[in-house]
Amino acid sequence: MVRVRFAPSPTxxxxxxxxxxxxxxxxxxxxxxxxxxxxxxDTDVARSERKHMEQLMADLHWLGLTWQxxxxxxxxxxxxxxxxxxxxxxxxxxxxxxDGLAYRCYCTPEELEERRQVAKRTGKPPRYDNRCRxxxxxxxxxxxTSGLNFTVRFKVPEEFLVFDxxxxxxxxxxxxxxxxxxxxxxxxxxxxHFAVAVDDTxxxxxxxxxxxxxxxxxxxxILLFHALNRKPPQFAHLSLTMGADRTLLSKRHGAFSLSEYxxxxxxxxALLNYMMLLGWAPKDKKERFKADDVIxxxxxxxxxxxxxxxxxxxxxxxxxQYLREAELERLTNLAIPYLQxxxxxxxxxxxxxxxxxxxTVDTVxxxxxxxxxIVQEVNIFFNxxxxxxxxxxxxxxxxxxxxxxxxYNEICKTNTLSPEIxxxxxxxxxxxxxxxxxxxxxxxxxALTGREHGPELYGVAHILGIDTCKKRIERFLLVxx
RNA sequence: GCCCCCAUCGUCUAGUGGCCCAGGAUGCCAGGUUCUCAGCCUGGAGACAGGGGUUCAAAUCCCCUUGGGGGUACCA
Numbered sequence: 001m002v003r004v005r006f007a008p009s010p011t012x013x014x015x016x017x018x019x020x021x022x023x024x025x026x027x028x029x030x031x032x033x034x035x036x037x038x039x040x041x042d043t044d045v046a047r048s049e050r051k052h053m054e055q056l057m058a059d060l061h062w063l064g065l066t067w068q069x070x071x072x073x074x075x076x077x078x079x080x081x082x083x084x085x086x087x088x089x090x091x092x093x094x095x096x097x098x099d100g101l102a103y104r105c106y107c108t109p110e111e112l113e114e115r116r117q118v119a120k121r122t123g124k125p126p127r128y129d130n131r132c133r134x135x136x137x138x139x140x141x142x143x144x145t146s147g148l149n150f151t152v153r154f155k156v157p158e159e160f161l162v163f164d165x166x167x168x169x170x171x172x173x174x175x176x177x178x179x180x181x182x183x184x185x186x187x188x189x190x191x192x193h194f195a196v197a198v199d200d201t202x203x204x205x206x207x208x209x210x211x212x213x214x215x216x217x218x219x220x221x222i223l224l225f226h227a228l229n230r231k232p233p234q235f236a237h238l239s240l241t242m243g244a245d246r247t248l249l250s251k252r253h254g255a256f257s258l259s260e261y262x263x264x265x266x267x268x269x270a271l272l273n274y275m276m277l278l279g280w281a282p283k284d285k286k287e288r289f290k291a292d293d294v295i296x297x298x299x300x301x302x303x304x305x306x307x308x309x310x311x312x313x314x315x316x317x318x319x320x321q322y323l324r325e326a327e328l329e330r331l332t333n334l335a336i337p338y339l340q341x342x343x344x345x346x347x348x349x350x351x352x353x354x355x356x357x358x359x360t361v362d363t364v365x366x367x368x369x370x371x372x373x374i375v376q377e378v379n380i381f382f383n384x385x386x387x388x389x390x391x392x393x394x395x396x397x398x399x400x401x402x403x404x405x406x407x408y409n410e411i412c413k414t415n416t417l418s419p420e421i422x423x424x425x426x427x428x429x430x431x432x433x434x435x436x437x438x439x440x441x442x443x444x445x446x447a448l449t450g451r452e453h454g455p456e457l458y459g460v461a462h463i464l465g466i467d468t469c470k471k472r473i474e475r476f477l478l479v480x481x
Numbered sequence: 482g483c484c485c486c487c488a489u490c491g492u493c494u495a496g497u498g499g500c501c502c503a504g505g506a507u508g509c510c511a512g513g514u515u516c517u518c519a520g521c522c523u524g525g526a527g528a529c530a531g532g533g534g535u536u537c538a539a540a541u542c543c544c545c546u547u548g549g550g551g552g553u554a555c556c557a
Contacts, residue, residue: 009557044556109555116554125483126553151555168486177484178553185555192557216485216552239487240550248550274493277506281494287506304494306487307550314493314507324520366520430515441516453518 002034003206006067007196009041010052013257014059016310017211017241017249020275024238024300025209026065027276027291031298034206038070039199040081043189048083059258063268064291069203077203082195089190092198092228093152093183101227102183104150105132106143128153128179152184154194154224161219166207166236167303173219181220193217197224200233209236209300212307213248236300239279239307249310256310265334265371266315270322274315279304288321316369323365332361334371342375344382356381356463363459377455381463385450385472395476399435400443406432407444408473417466419458447476 006022008014014022029036038057042048057072069075079085096102107128116126133155135143143150158176165171183194190198200208200221208221215237225232241249249256261271269290277287280303282294323331332354339345345352364377387395394400406429414421426444430436445457448469454460461469 007557011557041557047556105555107555112554120482123482127483128554149555165486171485173485182555187555189555191555196557211551212486213551214557217557237486242550244492246549277493279493281505283495285495285505287493304487308494309492311492311507317507320520364519367518426515436515438516445516451517453516455519457516 001206002029002032003037003204004029004034004209005037005039005200005203005205007039007041007199007210008056009044009047010049010056011044011047012052013259014056015249015256016258016261016275017256019059019063019258020241020278021209021211021238022060022065023063023272023275024280024303026067027295027298028207028209028236028300030291030295035068036066037075037077037203037205038067038080039203040071041192041195042081042083043192043195045083045187045189053081055259059262062262063258063272082190082199085195085199086189088202089184089195089198090188093190093194096154096183096227097152100155102152102154103133103135103180104140104143105153105180105182106148106150107132108149125177127177128181130180133180149186151182151186153180154183154220154227156180156220156223161222163218163222163232163235165215165218166234166301168215168237168305171215171218173216175219175223178220183224193220193224197221197228201225201228201230205233207234207236209238212237212240236303239304241278242307242309244309244312246309261370263372265338265373266319267322267326270319271315273322274318277314277318278308278310288318320366320369323368323371326365328358328362331365331371332358335361335374338372338375339378339382344375344378356465359459359463363455363463367455380449380451380454380460385448387446387450387475391446391450392476395443395447399433399439401477402433403429403435403440403443404447404473404476408470408477411466411469411473415466417461417464417469419462422458422461448472 004025006025008018008022026036028034038060040053042053053071057070060067067073069077069080071080074080093102097104105128112128115129119126130153132153156175156178160172161175162170162172181193182191184190199205218235218237222232243249243256258271262268272291273288276289276291276294280298282289283297335357336345336349336352339357340347345357360378360381361374364374367377368374395404407425410425410428411417414425417425426440430440433440441457442452445454445460446452448457448460448464464472
């Protein structure tokens with residue numbers, strides 16, 4: 001059975017780059033009818049926070065991902081939070097020490113740093129020189145009794161290590177270039193490498209799907225799997241996602257967090273679709289698809305090896321497509337908080353004119369790429385309009401006045417202003433005034449909205465309703481008198 | 482510095498030796514849709530990083546260069 005995991009560290013908001021890793025793990029698990037596991041890697045005590053973990057899970061759920069095992073749902077291989085697994089790492093570390101796979105290192109961070117600098121200056125690889133590996137018994141005893149802090153380092157054999165990456169094929173590393181690395185810090189917490197290998201072993205992970213930034217760490221992990229007596233899982237290193245500036249998308253880019261997109265009112269399925277398009281393309285070349293549509297055909301080996309740039313414009317296009325197709329009722333509900341925040345509709349949802357709201361959302365959905373943008377679009381429907389001096393002058397002209405008057409007389413003959421009636425009305429006005437095109441529409445648009453641009457006029461008139469339309473026209477009929 | 486990975490339109494990609502003087506999408510430009518912005522429709526410009534090989538034939542295979550990214554921590 002396939003078992004994969006997404007293992008974020010709760011040190012901030014989940015950004016698109018990491019979320020994408022979760023998506024492909026999830027997709028892979030579904031493709032192979034396996035389990036998707038969420039594990040929280042919070043061994044970096046200084047930067048990890050519980051609220052981040054909760055936010056992260058909420059964001060993932062919002063995206064539509066579900067996991068079979070994790071901190072919130074439990075599972076047979078828990079706990080799923082590394083800070084709650086400390087005793088496990090200690091036990092295994094002790095065993096490593098006992099079996100001679102690891103040793104205590106008494107070098108201080110300052111000493112290490114200095115030696116690194118020296119190595120760099122002399123053009124040598126700045127790796128740990130393994131000096132504590134060969135401490136004599138006397139030296140070890142002396143250190144032990146001195147009560148000095150120590151780390152535990154893993155003995156890295158000097159060998160060539162080759163492994164097959166599902167995406168990149170054969171990758172090989174010369175381990176003589178890698179120093180003995182720390183598996184247990186002096187404060188008793190495990191290092192990332194150690195915790196990962198231990199957890200992936202104990203949690204029976206079969207496939208490790210993660211970012212390419214871990215590629216060079218992989219040989220270290222493989223060594224640890226061997227030490228743990230376990231066949232290493234299969235690896236698949238996905239290309240990374242960059243920002244428009246071609247630097248790695250990171251937590252520093254707050255705007256690229258899942259939470260941010262959620263707040264802006266992007267539809268989760270649109271974002272999910274876009275993320276799947278980064279580094280992968282479906283066989284049929286259709287760019288709009290649901291995860292369900294591609295489950296059967298998804299092959300991780302076909303994923304791109306090169307990194308990709310996150311393209312906000314394409315996301316916006318895709319998001320717009322989804323907005324156009326989404327169920328109106330859903331969009332209306334989604335719109336309400338934004339309109340409330342802008343003061344356009346009441347805080348009390350029961351008093352909101354939903355019919356009008358639905359119509360409004362339906363009219364402007366073509367003009368926006370995420371729901372928060374609705375605020376700029378709908379001002380004219382909820383506020384009294386302000387007409388500039390220029391526009392007053394414009395509407396005072398003889399032709400403008402004749403158009404407005406004709407239009408006014410026509411709408412007085414009816415009691416609703418559906419799009420059809422509006423179009424018929426304009427035809428009549430056109431015949432009467434002999435004005436067509438822009439000359440015909442613009443005066444009415446300006447009188448009705450105070451703007452020269454906006455959504456389709458017939459839609460605007462419909463939402464405004466006949467009474468408001470009359471009132472707004474009346475204001476300018478007075479101009480002439 | 483050293484190690485590793487990568488390299489097709491601005492961007493995301495299709496392409497696994499002949500179907501490719503390279504296809505799609507987005508973005509951009511133009512025209513259309515009896516108003517505008519947008520949307521939609523139609524059309525257009527736009528790429529195999531460079532140099533060597535291998536081969537009857539190379540975007541596709543090999544080598545070098547260049548460029549980009551990652552790693553080289555008691556971060557993950």
